[in-house]
Amino acid sequence: MEREKIVAIVNDFLISEFEVDGDEINNEANFKKTLGLDSLDYIDLVVVIESNFGVKLGEADFKNIITFEDFYSTIENKITEKNA
Template sequence: MEKEKIVAIANDFLINEFEVDGDEISNDAHFKNTLGLDSLDYIDLVVVIESNFGVKLGEADFKNIITFNDFYNTIENKISEKI
């Protein structure tokens, strides 16, 4: 899957399901601060990622995600590993 498609899908569910302001989403924006998710929201996020991309992110994956670009790259890498 192309990164542009990953970004579009991810931004769509972040805006629609997690009520993130689309104007706050940029490659360099701080992922965790922008989302402001609690631990239950992260569980929901894992489920939404899995249903949209067919991959599962774990706690170790989220520790390495600082920016939205890191988030997109992590999903892209997980998809590549699956192939």
Template structure:
């Protein structure tokens, strides 16, 4: 899956399902501060990612995510690893 498509899908569900202001989403924006998610929101986020991309992110994956670019890369790498 192309990165542009991943970004579009992710941004769409963040805006529509997590009520994030789309103007605050940028590659270098701080992922955790921008989203302001609690632990239950992270569970919902994992479910949405799994249903949209067929991959599951774990706690270790989120530890390495600082920016939205990191988040997109993590999903992209999971997808690539799944298809190998």
């Protein structure tokens, strides 16, 4: 899957499902601060990612995510690993 498509899908569900202001989403923005997710939101986020991309992110994956760029890269890498 192309990176641009991943970014578009992710941004769409963050805006619609998590009510994030689209203007706040950019590659260098702090992922956790921008989203302000609680533990239940992270579960919802994992479910949405799995349903959209067929990959599952775990707690260890989120520890390495600082920016939205990191988040997109993590999803892209999981998709690549799955398809390898």
